[in-house]
Amino acid sequence: MLKAVFFDLDGTLLPLNEDEFSHAYFKLLAEHMEPYGYTKDEIINFVNLGVRAMYLNNGTKTNEEVFWNSFYNSTTKREVDFKTIFNDFYNTSFLDTIKYTKPNPEALKIINEIKSLGLKVMLTTNPIFPFVATKERMGFIGLKPEDFDYVTTYENSKYTKPNPLYFKEVMDRFNLKSDEVILFGNNTKEDGDAARALGIKCYLVTGNIIYNDDSKWNYKEIKMNQIVDIIKMQMQNK
Secondary structure (H helix, E strand, C coil): CEEEECCCCECCCEEEEHHHHHHHHHHHHHHHHHHHHHCHHEEEHHHHHHHHHHHCCCCCCCCCHHHHHHHHHHCCCCCCCHHHHHHHHHHHHHHHHHHCCCCHHHHHHHHHHHHCCCEEEEECCCCCCCHHHHHHHHHHHCCCCCCCCEECCCCCCCCCCCHHHHHHHHHCCCCCCCHHHHEECCEEHHHHHHHCCCEEEEEEECCCCCCCCCCCCCCCCCCCHHHHHHHHHHHHHH
């Protein structure tokens, strides 16, 4: 019986082109870090090394710990409170990345309809960002953390997509089985393959689908306005 709905954020609930968004993100971050004596290339390198460390996380530490361990091992300025500097960035300059996203007026309505069916709704966005950055991106489409039963961030997660253990970590937290969950995402590998490896049913939402040549499955593509009907059908198929 269906008990929970998992939603990806970037490219699913939040329409965006990931390449354009990433380019703008690094440009703004580099400008924010310039007063501390770093070039854009250095910042990109430090962040990418930290992200890579999170992708390789074996579950012994949170993604937050893994990222900052990598970051501080990459820089000689270990006396600087970079975490506070980054959080300040997410509260200020980062907000300009909204220019590279599109509105989604359906998002809140869909989530509220799903909750009215008695289901839990989780925001299973890849947890490589801190809570503050995730909250701001949710705000771009009028969503708040309180709209969800759970939101994955680098503070509360020990794995990342496409590792199936990322989804298992969320399922275990709420005592969910794979046939009790349905996922809506936009990436054939990070969402689709990772979920299917655990037996979770996955649909890809059209608009910003990312296809991976090494993806192992074919996925049904749907529109945003089909989501609630699909969930209702799934609930009937007990």
